[in-house]
Amino acid sequence: MEYVFENRERVRDYECDLQGIVNNANYQHYMEHSRHLFIKSRGVSFCELHEEGIDVVVARFEIQYKVPLRPEDEYICRLRPEKSGVRYVFHQAIFRASDGALVARAKVDCATTIGGRLVAGHPKLDALL
Helix, strand or coil, X not given: CCCCEEEEEECCHHHECCCCCEXXXXXXXXXXHHHXXXXXXXXXXXXXXXXXXXXXXXXXXXXXXXXXXXXXXXXXXXXXXXXXCCEEEEEEEXXXXXXXXXXXXXXXXXXXXXXXXXXXXXXXXXXXX
């Protein structure tokens, strides 16, 4: 898959469970942070959108876990956005930096609301694609 954005991060100790691997919920945090960085890299602030009454919310999150990350592992989050009907879809993946292993892959469907009402998108968001 061809990705249009990536960011690098490092696993922090507190993100791991008793098994010594990253807790599954943290992968969603990693991917959310990556989406926010992607939007910011395109000159749009997630916080400013909210202040304007525009909210992009996760409607569905499908994830496949492949191999775990461990403390101090460096990882790369990659994404490719697309518009599908009224939703923005983010195809995302996390790779372990040391060997390029696929850690997790996800499809994240997001809906847009303006003033709390569901809308079919917004020009500021469409321009990101």
